[in-house]
Amino acid sequence: MSGTWWVSDAPCVGDSRFTPNDTSADALRTPMTRQLLKVCQGCPYRSQCIDLVLPRTSKFDGICGGRLWIDGTVRDECEAAHPDELTEDGSYIPHGTEAGARAHNRRGERACSLCREAGRLAQARRREMRRRVSD
Incomplete structure (x- = not known):
């Protein structure tokens, strides 16, 4: 893997709203979620994000790779999301x-x-x- 050089260029960098502390399903499904997914819309790093976080394997709650994940399952996604981005090539x-x-x-x-x-x-x-x- 080529590392995480891209993280500092990602449009979500430093925004804690993508991984909220209150990770109940209801807390994650808010109008703000759609706004956050719009941030992912034009992001060129969606597949790298998924490969870094490994949302399925780690049972991730939050927004990663243009998708809303709850307990490692996709519950919503940005319009530009593509199934090819969902491979988790890294290790947990x-x-x-x-x-x-x-x-x-x-x-x-x-x-x-x-x-x-x-x-x-x-x-x-x-x-x-x-x-x-x-x-």
């Missing part, structure tokens, strides 16, 4: 874990802040264990 990343940091590395991308921190803490634990063994 357990964010916030040392395994997640390794998964980012295998994808050739910089680990997210949660995975970097988990990797840092795991490395510190291994160093402490080695220090104890050598004492």
